C-alpha cells in the first residue's frame with residue numbers, strides 16, 4: 511500500500527507527509543485551472559495555500575478533498591492512493607473539511623452540537639442517538655472539546671446565540687470530534703473582525719499540533735504568523751513554496767500580489 515511513487519520522498523530528517531499530491535491537474539474543458547501541482551502536508555504543520563484571486567486555490571482544495579476529480583495527477587493519504595475515492599470514503603480515512611460542510615445546529619446547545627458530532631459515523635462511536643444515557647457518557651469528551659476551543663463556559667447556550675467568531679470556533683470543535691488526520695480549512699478567517707481573527711488564528715495553530723492542516727487563506731498576516739509551509743499559486747501553477755519569509759521575499763510573489771489583493775483583510 512505504501513509502495514507508490516506519489517508518496518513524499520524520504521528525505522532524512524524531513525517530516526513525513528500525511529497527504530501528498532503529485533502532478534495535480536484540473537481542466538475545465540479547454541481551460542486549465544490547476545496545472546501540475548505537487549504538495550506535501552505534514553503532521554503537526556500548517557500548509558497554507560495562497561495566491562491572487564483566480565489562482566486555483568479553491569480548485570486544489572476541492573481536488574484534495576475529492577469534491578473535484580483531477581484530470582491528471584495522484585493524491586496519497588497515509589500511504590493509500592485516494593485519487594479515485596469519493597469524498598465520503600476519504601472523510602472516513604480522517605480527511606475532514608471544515609466550514610463549507612460543517613454546519614452547526616442553531617437551536618441546539620453547544621454541548622449537544624459537539625455530542626452529535628462525536629456520534630457521527632466516521633467517529634469511533636457509531637450509534638447515533640442510541641439513547642440519552644449513551645449521549646450523556648459523551649459529556650466529558652464534549653466538554654473537553656468545547657474547552658479546547660474556549661467555549662466550555664457557554665456549553666448550555668444555544669448555538670444561535672453565539673457571535674460569528676464563536677460559531678466558527680464551535681465548528682472547529684465539531685470538526686475535532688471527528689479526530690481528523692488531515693484538516694482542511696477554506697478561508698477560516700473570512701468575515702471575522704480583528705479580535706476573532708486573532709482568537710481563531712491561535713486556535714488553528716493549537717489544533718494543527720494534532721493533525722496535518724491545510725488552509726486556504728487570504729489574510730497574509732495570519733499566514734505569516736501561523737503558516738509553516740506555504741505554497742503560492744498563480745494561474746493554476748506553483749509560483750513559489752517554502753516558509754513565509756522565503757515566499758514573501760520572492761520578487762515573483764510580490765509581483766503576483768501587486769495591486770491584485772489586499773493582504774490585510
Ligand SMILES: Nc1ncnc2c1ncn2[C@@H]1O[C@H](COP(=O)(O)OP(=O)(O)OP(=O)(O)O)[C@@H](O)[C@H]1O
Pocket residue numbers: 538541542543561562563564565566567568569570
Ligand atoms: N467549475 C469550473 N468551471 C470552469 N472554470 C472554473 C471552475 N471552477 C473554477 N474555475 C476557474 O478556475 C480558475 C481558478 O479558480 P479558483 O476558484 O480555484 O481560484 P481561487 O484561487 O480559489 O480564487 P479566489 O481567491 O478568488 O477564491 C478561475 O479562473 C476560475 O474561473
